[in-house]
Amino acid sequence: MTEITKVSILRRNDQPHRMTKFNTLIIYLVLVCISSCQFEKKEPAIDLEELTIAEIHTAYTEGHYNSRHLVNAYITAIEETDDAINAISIINPDALKIAEALDEEYQRTKILRPLHGIPIIVKDNINTIGLPTTAGALALQDFIPEENAFVINKLIDAGAIIIAKSNMAEWAFSPMHTESSTEGITRNPYNTDYVPAGSSGGTAAALAANLAAVGLGTDTGNSIRGPSSHNALVGFRTTMGLISREGIVPLYLRNDVVGPMCRTVEDATRVMKVMAGIDSKDPITQNSLGKAPDNYTQYLVENGLENARIGVLRELSERDPDPEIKALFENAISDLENLGAEIIDPVVVSDFVNLSQNQWCPTFRIDLESFLATYVKKDTVKTLEDIVRIGTTSEFSRERLKLFSEINTQPDHSDKECLDAYQDEKRIAFRQAIESVMDSLNLDAIIYPSWNNRPARIDFFQEEYKGDNSQIIAPHTGQPAFTVPMGFTSNNLPAGLQFLGRMYSEPTLIKLTYSYEQGTKHRKPPSNNKR
Missing domain, CATH: 3.90.1300.10 (Amidase signature (AS) domain)
Structure with a gap:
C-alpha cells in the first residue's frame, strides 16, 4: 500500500467524523502493518488419525x-x-x-x-x-x-x-x-x-x-x-x-x-x-x-x-x-x-x-551375494564373509549370520530342491x-x-x-x-x-x-x- 493511498483513506475517514488524533494514529499503524508486516500463512489443521x-x-x-x-x-x-x-x-x-x-x-x-x-x-x-x-x-x-x-x-x-x-x-x-x-x-x-x-x-x-x-x-x-x-x-x-x-x-x-x-x-x-x-x-x-x-x-x-x-x-x-x-x-x-x-x-x-515339513531352503548366501553384485557393487561388501566381518550390534543377527556362514547352500541343497513355488515338487504337492x-x-x-x-x-x-x-x-x-x-x-x-x-x-x-x-x-x- 502506498503512502498516497494510506493518506487518502485517512482523509476519507476523517471528514464525516472528527476523529481524535489517537484514533487516527491507531488506524495509520494498522494500515502500515497490513502493507509492510510479513504474515506467515498458517498450515491447515489436519486430523491424521485413520486417514484413508x-x-x-x-x-x-x-x-x-x-x-x-x-x-x-x-x-x-x-x-x-x-x-x-x-x-x-x-x-x-x-x-x-x-x-x-x-x-x-x-x-x-x-x-x-x-x-x-x-x-x-x-x-x-x-x-x-x-x-x-x-x-x-x-x-x-x-x-x-x-x-x-x-x-x-x-x-x-x-x-x-x-x-x-x-x-x-x-x-x-x-x-x-x-x-x-x-x-x-x-x-x-x-x-x-x-x-x-x-x-x-x-x-x-x-x-x-x-x-x-x-x-x-x-x-x-x-x-x-x-x-x-x-x-x-x-x-x-x-x-x-x-x-x-x-x-x-x-x-x-x-x-x-x-x-x-x-x-x-x-x-x-x-x-x-x-x-x-x-x-x-x-x-x-x-x-x-x-x-x-x-x-x-x-x-x-x-x-x-x-x-x-x-x-x-x-x-x-x-x-x-x-x-x-x-x-x-x-x-x-x-x-x-x-x-x-x-x-x-x-x-x-x-x-x-508331512507336507508342511522340510519346505525351507536356506538360500540367503546365494541370494544376498547376487544382490550385492547387482546393486551395491562394492569391493569391500561382496560376500557373506564380508557381512560377518563388518559385524552387527544385534546378538540375534550375529547368531543367524554365523549359522548362514556355516551353510554351503549348494551342494548341500541341489538346484532342484531350491526351486520356486511353480517348479519345486514338494511345494506343488x-x-x-x-x-x-x-x-x-x-x-x-x-x-x-x-x-x-x-x-x-x-x-x-x-x-x-x-x-x-x-x-x-x-x-x-x-x-x-x-x-x-x-x-x-x-x-x-x-x-x-x-x-x-x-x-x-x-x-x-x-x-x-x-x-x-x-x-x-x-x-x-x-x-x-x-x-
Whole structure:
C-alpha cells in the first residue's frame, strides 16, 4: 500500500467524523502493518488419525488441504511421536518438494493419479533412489541405490510420495521382533513394552500410529502378516509372481514377497492394484500374465461374505493357543456366519504335517551375494564373509549370520530342491493338497489366527515367541494370504485373522476380508498416539 493511498483513506475517514488524533494514529499503524508486516500463512489443521486414500483425495479436490500440507503434517507427527516407538529410519528430505510438484500438477490438470499425493512409508530393504537401503545392517548403511525397485517406480508413477523409510529386523532375519544395527529396537505403539513382530515392524508400528497414509513391507514367511496382526493392520501377502521382487534385499528370494500394509482393506487393495504387473527383471512375474484383473477395487463388496464358504483349519488354530486369542478366533467365526458365510469346520488336509515339513531352503548366501553384485557393487561388501566381518550390534543377527556362514547352500541343497513355488515338487504337492480340499468342499478361503498368541514382551521375545501361523503354508505354496484385525486382548494388544486363498484368488480374498472388516470394525488406533 502506498503512502498516497494510506493518506487518502485517512482523509476519507476523517471528514464525516472528527476523529481524535489517537484514533487516527491507531488506524495509520494498522494500515502500515497490513502493507509492510510479513504474515506467515498458517498450515491447515489436519486430523491424521485413520486417514484413508479416499478421504485424502476428497480433501484435495475440495480444497481443504494439499499434498504439501499433508506431508508436512505427517513429518511433524513423526518428529513429535516417533521417539516413543522408533519406527522410522529416515525421513525423505525431498518429500515436500515432491508434494509441491504434485500439487502444481493437480492445479494444472485437475486430475488425481491413483495414489496422487499419498504419503507412503517403505521398509528399509526396498531400493529407493536418494535414500539409504540398509536392510538394518552396518554393511549397507552407506548404500544409496542408483535405481528404484520396480514396485517403487510403479508407486511413484501412480503419484505416491515416499515420505520415509522404516526400521526393520536386520536382514529380515527375525519374525519375532524388529531390531536393527542401524536404528535399534522398534516398539509396539499399543504398548511399548511389547514387540511389533518382525521383520516389517517399523512399517507396521508407523502405520498403526498414523505416521503415514499407507506402507510397504516384505514377507519371507511372516513379515507382512505378523506385524500387521500385532498392530491391528491389514497385510496382504499376494500370490507369488503377482508383484515383482526386483530391487529388494533378499532373505530367501524363492519366498520373498513385497506387499501393502495399511489400516484398511480398501487402501491395501488400492496399493496392491498399482504394484501388480509383469517385470522383465523378475521372471516369476510371467506366471501372472492374464491372471490379474485391471481393477481390483471392484471387489470391495460390503456383503461379500454372503453365501461364501469358509473353511476352518484347526490344524493351525489349535496349536496351543492363548485362551484369549482362541476366544477372539471363535468370535470371528461367529461374525463370519452372521455376515452370511457358511462355515465348514474343521477342514482337514490329508498328510498336512508331512507336507508342511522340510519346505525351507536356506538360500540367503546365494541370494544376498547376487544382490550385492547387482546393486551395491562394492569391493569391500561382496560376500557373506564380508557381512560377518563388518559385524552387527544385534546378538540375534550375529547368531543367524554365523549359522548362514556355516551353510554351503549348494551342494548341500541341489538346484532342484531350491526351486520356486511353480517348479519345486514338494511345494506343488503341498499346494495341490490344500487346493484339492478347497475344491472338493467348494471353499472360497481357509481361515486361522495369524498368531495363536499375543505379542511378546521385548525383553523376553525369544522365550515368549510362539503361535506364528503365517510361515507354515503361504510362503511355500505361493498362495495368497491376507490378515485383517480380529480384535484385542484384555491388555489391549491386537490380534489378526488370516484368510488363505487359491493361487491368484486376490479378488475373492479382497471381497471376503473387506466384508469382514466392514462388518466388525475391529481396527482402532493406539490410544496413546491420538492427536
